[in-house]
Structures are given as structure tokens and as C-alpha cells.
Amino acid sequence: MKVLIVGGGGREHAIAWKLRQSPKLTELYCAPGNAGIASVAECVNIEAEDVDGITAFAAEKGMDLVVIGPEVPLAMGLTDMLQAKGVRVFGPNKSCARLEASKSFTKAFLERHHIPTARCKEFYDKEDLLEHIGQFGFPMVLKADGLAAGKGVVIAMNAAEAEKAIEDMMGKRVFGAAADTVLVEEYLEGVEASMLCFVDGSTITPMESAQDYKRILDGDQGPNTGGMGSYSPSLIFSEELEDQIRERILAPVYEGFKADGLDFRGVLFVGLMITEEGPKVIEFNNRFGDPETQVVLPRLKNDLLEIFMAVTRDRLAEHTLRWSSESAVCVVLASGGYPGIYEKGRVISGLDDVDEDILVFHAGTRFESARDSGVGAEVEFVRAANGGETDSTATNGAAGTTAGVSCAPPVVTAGGRVLGVTALGATQAEAREKAYKNAEKIHFEGAHFRYDIGRLNRPAES
Secondary structure (H helix, E strand, C coil): CEEEEEECCHHHHHHHHHHCCCCCCCEEEEEECCCCHHHCCEECCCCCCCHHHHHHHHHHHCCCEEEECCHHHHHCCHHHHHHHCCCCEECCCHHHHHHHHCHHHHHHHHHHCCCCECCEEEECCHHHHHHCCCECECCEEEEECCCCCCCCEEEECCHHHHHHHHHHHHHCCCCHHHHCCEEEECCCCCEEEEEEEEECCCCEEEEEEEEECCEEECCCEEEECCCCEEEECCCCCCHHHHHHHHHHHHHHHHHHHHHHCCCCCEEEEEEEEEECCEEEEEEEECCCCCCCHHHHHHHECCCHHHHHHHHHCCCHHHCCCCECCCEEEEEEEECCCCCCCCCCCCECECHHHCCCCCEEEECCEEEHHHCCCCHHHHHHHHHHHCCCCCCCCCHHHHHCCCCCCCCCCCEEECCCEEEEEEEEECCHHHHHHHHHHHHCCCECCCCECCCCCCCCCCCCCC
16 A cells, blocks of 8 residues: 655654555655654655645555554645545644634534633733633633644743734734634643543544643743643543543543535544543544654554554554553654754764664654755665665664665654654663653754653652
């Protein structure tokens, strides 16, 4: 089967790495990809948001399946465009994509179908919002309605911080049109967790649990990011909690899809806050979470291509997901200044030094010589470095390194989140120790990461 992955981050690298293991796969492409993805797929120099270019490429090449990674092309209707050309797609259509593209749409869905979530009020005018500072007390949660690359949420601890956030959002428009509408939500006390679910026309099947870390600094301090690390399974999940999530959230979500005529097919990411009153929904995403994917897929025993095809054929119910008993921890290495202004093009060293059983998923990287021509120009080089073909068997194939090849062009930074160092272990503590040991081996100017990934960050924990 010929498969095209849309995207070029850590999530897409993890998907490509997992798909490469399928015996049913014959050709794997990624648009646009990155320096790490080039070790397991042929990278195509088409940006993820170039929906016309991607549609034309997929149709011309006769792709058997297109897997859409990021949220923006989904919101732009890429699924609908591909299906109109007769191309099979893993990813929800434009109508369903509103569940992530508009927080107002999601809030209305949750309230309409009586799914536990925080109280909320929408604001369309800056002055009106300023008059309602402290709507639900402090901390005050402010959310840009539209897509903001995972950074459109501000938790203001007091009125001064709230005023600044409102000015940034609706005055300076740092999130552009995404903050034309701003939601103020009740602050939920608890521990955050994530549950990814495969969804087709008749089934919603949860994957193993994970926990993400959104804040830039240890102890959940500082501004929100796209995610500084994750681990799976979540330390707070129990059979009782999973039953509550299935009964109170997943079941009414699925019934809500049917009632509202939402033909959702793909991955539904459910962001949860586990409160004293039980689990409540923080957000929905229409795709694999990043970096949750980097710890969930390494634990999946099933053939991922089979699952993707089953979803597109409405046959998900025929498959039982099987999971490794091992734990996984992913530590994200970020550029200096992220999530604010940061520089690109910093040379990365140490990729060849990580242990053989470590997975290094590339999020924001490129080959230095690909500055002008795109990552795709280096695909043949990577294949040559692997003995003439893409390496699909090496455990550390996710690293995309070219050990022993003296002419290898340097891999440099090309984004805010650069690498995700993922380790598996018999216990969560073992996986965590291995992840940090190997994260310390990788270097680039300005590199930084959190040191508390895998901890619950409760007051009693040091």
C-alpha cells in the first residue's frame, strides 16, 4: 500500500516510524517531513497547509491512504478535498474539524449533550471582557476560540495578568483572528490527563492513557506551549476512572456525534482534568496529540496501518487494540526562547550517541543543506547512508541519524520544539531515567527541557 502522511513534526515522525513496521506498506511519503522522518519515509516538499498541492500529489501518485497529522489542514477541509478525488483519508472532515477549530463549537457540543466540562462565557469585545475580569474567580482561564498552535490559552492568576492577556489577545491580536472570540472558563483543580480514541462510523475505541505537560517550566509554571513532554500510561488512571470516562464522556460524545450528524473518522483527542468531582473535558483535538503520540504508539502492538484502514472502512469494531506492558516517557528538547521568539539553524550534536533502544522523534529539524531546496532533497542521501534503502528495522530508526557517514550534512533546528526523546521501560521510573539520561547527550545552542516529565506535580511532591 502507498501511504502519504501530511505534516512535519514529532507526531508525524512517530506515525511514520510505526507505519514503517507494517508488512502491508510498500511506499511511504511525508509532506513536508523533516530530517528525522527522512530516515523512514520519502519527504515531499509540499507544506501541510498547501491543501491544493497535497490533493494533486495524492491523486497523481495514486495513494491508497492519506494520514493527516496537523489540525490546520483538517480545518481547511483537506479530507473533503481528497475524498472528492477518490482518495481514502484517515482524518475527520471539515464539519467535524470544528471540534478543534472552534472552542465555542466544542463548548456548545459539550453542554448540549450534558458532558462534564468547566463553566464558560464567550466574549466578542475587548471592553466587555475587561469589565468581566474575574468572571469565575481566579485563576482566570482565557482561551482564543480558534486555532493558535496550542498556545491560545492563558491562565491569569490575578486581575493584572488578566488585563495583559486580554490586551494581547484582543488588542495586540497576538493570535490573529483566532481571538476574535475569547472564552472565559472556570478554572478546574486537578490533574491533567489525555485519552486518544480511534473513531469510525460505529465505534469509539480509546487508546492507552497519557499525560501531557503544557507549561514551559518545571512545576507547571510559565506560558503554555505545544507540549514539553509526556508519558504513558498515566499514573492516575485506574479501572474505576476509565469506567467513569467511558460512561460519562465517551458514550455521550459518540451519541452526540450521531445526534448532530457528525461523521467523525480518525482520532479524537480528549483533554481531561481529573477533579474531585470526576473527569471533565478541557478540550477536543481532531488528531493525534503531540507529544502524546510519541509515547502511545511505541506501546501499541497492533499493525497501525490495519487500524487506519479499518477506521476508513467502518470496521474498527473488528479489531482489539493490544498494548505493551512497558511504560514510555518522552522529554521534549526546545529551542532557546520558545514559546516566544527563538532562532533556527542551530546545529544539533549527539544524535549518534543515544542508546540503541531510545527513540528520538524529530519535531523541528532539517538538514542544513536543505535550507533552500526543502527536506526532500536529502532523501536519497539518507537512503544511501542506510545501505541503499530506508531502514525499517532498527530500534533507534526514529533518530534519523547517519552514523559512520563522514559526509553527512548537519541536522539543525527548524522549530520551537526540536526533538522528543522517548524511552520505554519495565516501570515508569526506569523509562523516565533512560529518557533523561539520553536527553542529556543531545546538544544545540539554547537547548532546554523540563526536568519533571513523568511526575504528577502535586504539592506534596518535590
